[in-house]
Amino acid sequence: MDTQQNTALTRALAEVPGPLPARGVIHIVIPHTDRFTVVGNHLAQHPGLSTAAVSFAVRIQSLPQGTEIGVKALAARFPEGEKLIAAALRELEAIGYLQRARTRLPDGRIVTRTVFCNQPAALLWPRKTAPHQPATPQAPAPAPTPQPGPALPPQPQPVPEPEPTLQPVQVLAAAPQPVHVPAAAPEPEAPLATPPPCAPAPPPQQSAAPLFVPLVPTPTAPKPPPRPLPQPRELTPELHRAATALLADLRRHTPEFTLSEYDLQQLAPAVAAWLEREARPDAIRHALTNDPPHPLRHPAKLLRHRLTALLPPPLPGAHDLTVHVRRVTITPFQTCDGCERAFRSSTPGRCRDCRTDHEQAAA
Known part of the structure; x- marks a missing residue:
């Protein structure tokens, strides 16, 4: 039999906008209308969470409010074991998606409440309700400005000329009059009255928008000074000559470690400290040139760091290797x-x- 073709899938692929990729996944996005849960990519693609933790986070997020999500309750609901569920919940609790807090009820009982936050990083951001609170009382403030109060004074001005006693009657009759002639006058006045209160409103909102607490604070404290290079107890001419020769010979074994004359003079005392502690030249060469980064841009800085961080301790003496045994004197028997x-x-x-x-x- 021939392979059955899924006509629905073919039709859906034809409706995907843009050219289809030659490799990789192809998404067919059908909008949900009911029974769906929104999951952020920060959870679905979290590099520090296992697949089990992400799946249980999605399952917990899809459960209704008040559902038990303990280890026993989840093990009874899903096929995974209790150990896997407990490990996944610990991962979610370490990242911040899941939190357990002990609270005291009004009757005196202490219970553990489990809280799940679908976006824990947003808890560090400032709440958006606080900056908009002053904007709500300002909304009714500009309302009286576009009110027809200032537009009514030009209407009673022509009214007192024919009959002052018919003013209340002409107020009603004056309504159609501004439709023909004065209607053009209030129209330009209305936009002039509305922009002044609206224009100053955005600046305070824009000034409050940058109030954002970064998740990773910028380092403001000064960095500690670098550790000084090790120095020998006595830099003899023979020790300085051997250290300089060892540094100059590094480029013969590893061409990347080609040093200048200035670098040789600066690093020679540190190599002399290694030689003074009876480190063999081949061991020093291996410790300094083993597994360098690629590309190596600053060989002198790398040697300075390794000479300081990998300095071996002095060899112990013969008296340091002896084990001092406590002697116990035994009194003999006498008759x-x-x-x-x-x-x-x-x-x-x-x-x-x-x-x-x-x-x-x-x-």
């Missing part, structure tokens, strides 16, 4: 000359009882 009993003493003689009896008899 009492009086009662023939055994007792511990460094010299032969009588036991304590015989010595006491002998002293009493002599007294």
Whole structure:
């Protein structure tokens, strides 16, 4: 039988806008109308969360309010085991999507409330309701300005000329009059009255918009000074010559470590400190040139760092390697000359009882 063709899929691919990619995933986006949950890419593509943690975050986010999301409750609802669920919840709690807080109820009981936030990074941002609160009382303030109050004074001006007593009646009759002649006058006045209150309103909102708390604060504290190069206890001419020769010989083994004469003079005391601690030249060469970064732009800075950070300790002396054993003196047994009993003493003689009896008899 031939392979069945999915005509619906072919029709959907034909409706995808733009040219289709030659490789990779092709998205067919059909808008949801009911039973859907919005999940941000910060969660779906989080590099620090496992696939199990992301899946349980989506499942928890899709559950209705008040649903139990403990380990036992999720294990009863989904096929995963309790260990996997507990590990996923710990990952979500470490990132900030899940939080557990112990609260005391009015009746005195202490319960644990589990809170899930679909975007924990937004909790660090300033709330948008605070900057807009002063804008709400300003909205009714410009309302009285476009009010027809200033437009009405030109209407009663022609009214008192024919009859001052018919003013209330002519107020009603004057309504159609501004439609023909004075209608053009209030139209330019209305836009002139409305812009002044609206123009100053945006500046305070724009000034409050930059109030953003960055997730990663910029480093403002000064960096600590670099560690000084190690110095030998006594820089003898022979030690300085051997250190300079070792540094100059590095380019023969690794061409990237070609140093200038100034760099040789600056780094030679540090190499002399290594040689003074009885480090072998081949060991020093391997420690300084092993696995350099590519490309190596500043070989002298790399050597300075490695000479300082990888400085070996001095070799211990012979007395440092000896183990001091605590000697325990054992008192030998002696036979009492009086009662023939055994007792511990460094010299032969009588036991304590015989010595006491002998002293009493002599007294």
